[in-house]
Amino acid sequence: MLKHKFTAALFVLLLLVFIVLNVEWWLYLLIFLVFIGLTSWGSFDIRLNYFIKAYSSNPNEKSRRIALTFDDGPHEMTEKVLDLLLKYNAKATFFCIGNQIEKHPEILQRVIKEGHTVGNHTLSHSKSFGFFSTSQVKEEIEQTDTLLQNKTIKKPLFFRPPFGVTNPNVAKAIAQTGHSVIGWNIRSLDTVIDDETKIFQRIKKKVKPGGIVLLHDTSLKTVNVLEQLLLFLQSEKYEMITVDKLLNISAYEN
Ligand SMILES: [Zn+2]
Known part of the structure; x- marks a missing residue:
């Protein structure tokens, strides 16, 4: 229960x-x-699985494999994130906002083309998401699914609620849309903390096999933190893989 x-x-x-x-x-x-x-x-706190079962890590992972996730794009900064991921041979998962996809459809195409996974992060990322009715949540998810689909990918199955907020309405909506909820166990606080070194140190302390790191591809600050993080993970012989690979579940409908 x-x-x-x-x-x-x-x-x-x-x-x-x-x-x-x-x-x-x-x-x-x-x-x-x-x-x-x-x-x-x-x-x-999405990790509590209080209203919904969310995947926040793979606790059974023994090898040095970790999943980097980026929320709130596609954004101008996403291109810089993609360049770094390419440079360090890393794959990541992007939780996209529908309204942002409409602004930068070509960036979304690049994300998918370069072998990263994409997931649903609602249409509007509204601050009042926690007060949405079940049908409002469902509508935001379905509209974003449509925007995410293209020639390469079918219906996305990953959903990450804005701010990690879950409640009975979100739980009901997810049960109807059939998405897997993806949380995190390493929160960078990259939208809250100003100091890049502090953000990097915070993540570094929590790095472990099977972890899911929460970042945002919306600022130069995060891009700078990402380069430090990728250098560190590389030196520690980590493999940076997509969430579907880390959890061994499907990111898209077949
Ligand atoms: Zn977000």
């Missing part, structure tokens, strides 16, 4: 026990706050 369903059931049970025992009012407030706290925590 998913953790959210377990928590909800436990919450209802406790509530009934409290009513029967006629406990004091602050106990109701306490369990209510705990429930709200757990639910918010669960919706913001």
Whole structure:
């Protein structure tokens, strides 16, 4: 059973026990706050698998294989990322925003042509994604799937929710669209931290076989961090592969 369903059931049970025992009012407030706290925590930390089962790494990977992922493109900076990946013989996975594909269709073509994997990151990457209805989530995913498909690839099966937010509506939408949710276990915070060295050190400390690194192909800062990271991974004899290869699951429909 998913953790959210377990928590909800436990919450209802406790509530009934409290009513029967006629406990004091602050106990109701306490369990209510705990429930709200757990639910918010669960919706913001994709690694918890609170509402949805998400793949955040391959814990069984023994060899030095790791997956770099780039969110929020295609973007002007994606070309620089692609140049570096080519230079260091690395493959990566790009979670694309539908609206960005419409702005840079040729960059998406290059990503696919160079052997990288692409996945769905919604149409608008809205800040209110966490408040979307099931049908809104589904529509954003389906429109982006259409934009991602081309002669080379069929319907994408990978989805990464914006901000890593999951909730019951996202879970319902995903169950209908049939996507696998891809999270991460190495968060670079490359859109939050300004200092490139700090970002690199943060990733470096967490590097291990089977890891999935979250980066964004939207800034020169990340491009600079990426070159340091690729040099480091190369020196550590890591193989940088796509998420489908790392997890051994399909990225596209057959
Ligand atoms: Zn994003």
